[in-house]
Amino acid sequence: MTTHPRARLDDLVHQPVRFSLLAGLAQADELEFRFLRDTLEISDSLLSRQASTLEQAGYIAIRKGHVGKWPRTWLKLTPEGRAAFDNHLNTLREIVESPPAPRPELSLVPRGQLRSRNT
Numbered sequence: 055m056t057t058h059p060r061a062r063l064d065d066l067v068h069q070p071v072r073f074s075l076l077a078g079l080a081q082a083d084e085l086e087f088r089f090l091r092d093t094l095e096i097s098d099s100l101l102s103r104q105a106s107t108l109e110q111a112g113y114i115a116i117r118k119g120h121v122g123k124w125p126r127t128w129l130k131l132t133p134e135g136r137a138a139f140d141n142h143l144n145t146l147r148e149i150v151e152s153p154p155a156p157r158p159e160l161s162l163v164p165r166g167q168l169r170s171r172n173t
Contacts, residue, residue: 059148066111067142071096071104076139079114079131087127105129113138 055061067073074094079085091101108114113135117128131139 059145059152062141062145064138064142066107066113067138069104071100072108073142075101075104075108075129076113076131076135079129080136080139084117084128084130087129090129108135111135111138 067076071094075090078090078093087098087101087105091098094101105114105116109116112132115130115132117130119126119128
């Protein structure tokens with residue numbers, strides 16, 4: 055078992071389209087399907103598949119309705135989705151900002167210097 059923070063990354067959140075979708079939803083109470091599709095620059099079918107995956111996981115809620123006679127779909131981050139996104143983002147920050155733990159068996163060579171195999 056690894057103690058590296060990457061083990062805490064959420065595979066559902068980590069996928070680039072789903073990550074982008076959750077990031078967008080984290081900025082608003084609710085967003086319309088077409089707005090997300092256009093903002094993320096993806097197809098209807100890709101957004102629909104990724105939204106369904108997140109909905110099944112309980113990370114987003116999908117609401118269907120009408121504006122006048124036109125059908126519309128809205129997506130909203132659930133509390134579980136917000137927690138999963140925030141945890142994933144904090145783990146990414148931890149990976150980026152934390153120096154690796156020192157390992158005595160690995161010695162660092164200053165940049166630009168090569169070690170001889172004989173030394």
